[in-house]
Amino acid sequence: MGRTLAEKIWADHVVRSVEGEPDILYIDLHLIHEVTSPQAFDGLRLAGRPVRRPDLTLATEDHNVPTTPGPITDPVSLTQVETLRRNCAEFGVTIYPMGDAEQGIVHVVGPQLGLTQPGMTIVCGDSHTSTHGAFGALAFGIGTSEVEHVLATQTLPLKPFKTMAINVDGELGEGVTAKDIILAVIAKIGTGGGQGYVLEYRGAAIESLSMEARMTVCNMSIEAGARAGLIAPDQTTFDYLRGRDHAPTGADWEAAVAYWSTLHTDADAAFDEVVEIDATSLTPFVTWGTNPAQGAPLGASVPDPALMPDENEARAAEAALAYMGLTAGTPLREIAVDTVFVGSCTNGRIEDLRAAAAIINGRKVADGVRMLVVPGSARVRLQAEAEGLDAVFTAAGAEWRLPGCSMCLGMNPDQLTPGERSASTSNRNFEGRQGKGGRTHLVSPLVAAATAIRGTLSSPADLD
């Protein structure tokens, strides 16, 4: 019988496989950042172990960094960032610090450098590592103990994942984006639906997406509980990679493309689970609750927990509506926001900024609404400025910021105040994640931009 894409990549990285034990899997690329690595380096020091492959390890500063000019003012954040710098110097790991031309969110940096390639195993102490699956890589988030394990051995002991096909067939309608696809997928299978699985996104709607849009889809696989999500590499993937800093060249390029071209699920392979999504039925999708599965089409209303058949689900929805300050039956389009955030590893790449800018261009951010635009990396910021996007945003009244994770998780000063409501292109609407009492609706860059203009959750079609 044939094999799925995930199974092929797995097989190509098995260092050791013994019945009754997890496989030892080789890791091609290990990305690190300041928050989940200090205790791992500490562990190495205690055990007197070196980093086995500093040449396959890359660090960037992203979670804590301020997005306004100037140094880190929070002393605890500063300690964490300085600890990363010291650890990288001591163990010989390349780091892109704040202010460096290559600094940015770890999941934006890897792909733009061409370090993320098909068929690789990629890990990072960050659950959104699934982003890199867009290239047909097996990429997943790990905890700090595993970070230490990879630093010490360049491997991880792992048990094979189950496989789930997410077939998104048909053509996406006007104004419907990768973000809407993935929010609809998560709403369909739930926050635990992907637990234990690697998701493979397939079908015409997926194949038609750009690399950056594919990254948006794979990025949020974790929000459905899946460790990883991936998409088979194709010409779009190869075209994106060719000529990038770390992409193979010459004979290596030919050899790489020959290998990459084998990386697809065989026609006779079987998935453990199959989910079907009709792309033609999708419309802009937004969340109303406090987990990413609590979402609905923008044209719908806030759901009524009393009508939910599952008791746990109803209880969770009730708590979510109380936290979000929403009443069942309110049309989602009538929900007014205070803040709009465009950025994050989900939607902080150049195409996302272009999409938002195209809507914003020539318009004004609604009175009383603050809009933050935070590029995913220094490169994205420079590119956007070269295209004049920064001027479009600032002319509309939005704030143009420096790269980082920013308001996605509020470890830096970019936070919501209690009761403040945001429309955000990020990935998690958990209670308090963007600041104590903050209320977040997850949306696409197009919906974020239209919402900034109208002041209530909106799609571009709602604009004059």
Add this chain to the structure above:
Amino acid sequence: MQAFTNHTGVGVPLRRSNVDTDQIIPAEYLKRVTRTGFEDGLFAAWRKDETFILNQQPYAAGSVLVAGPDFGTGSSREHAVWALMNYGFRVVISSRFADIFRGNSGKQGLLTAVASQDDIELIWKYLENEPGASVSVDLVSRTITAGDIVAAFDVDDYTRWRLLEGLDDIGLTLRHEPEITAYEGDRPAFKPVVSAA
């Protein structure tokens, strides 16, 4: 890692599903560079509410957390496990755990016991009727005992063995160092490197 054979302690009924790691420990508490001292951040937002279960005696002394489905979703932060253990928890019982959280727990000696939601409902009722009652969790026989309730739980064989033995994963892997070196010798030349080795 701390070995785990069995544990008996005060059970804490947490009637919530989708307890994500941002709830277990908010990001503002992640800035320490040590593995200790995270107990203050445990359920920090909820603990501001005086009716929250851990603010009630005798639940405050709990060491066995009994939670709803999909515990530990979201961020990969191992700080969530450190916070639970720093506070004093040795066991979390749920009908379903997020993968990364479960993996992180296994590395630290926090037992994630997967029980049926029906059994969890029974244990919740028991602990609510008998505040401060103990729950016993035995890893050898994979059973949870709470009053008259005896429930089976799942944990994968390999994690169970490692927990029982208190084994360090890195040490186990480094026993196979020659195989890693051999694998590295066969890696294709086109694989990228960040920097010259």
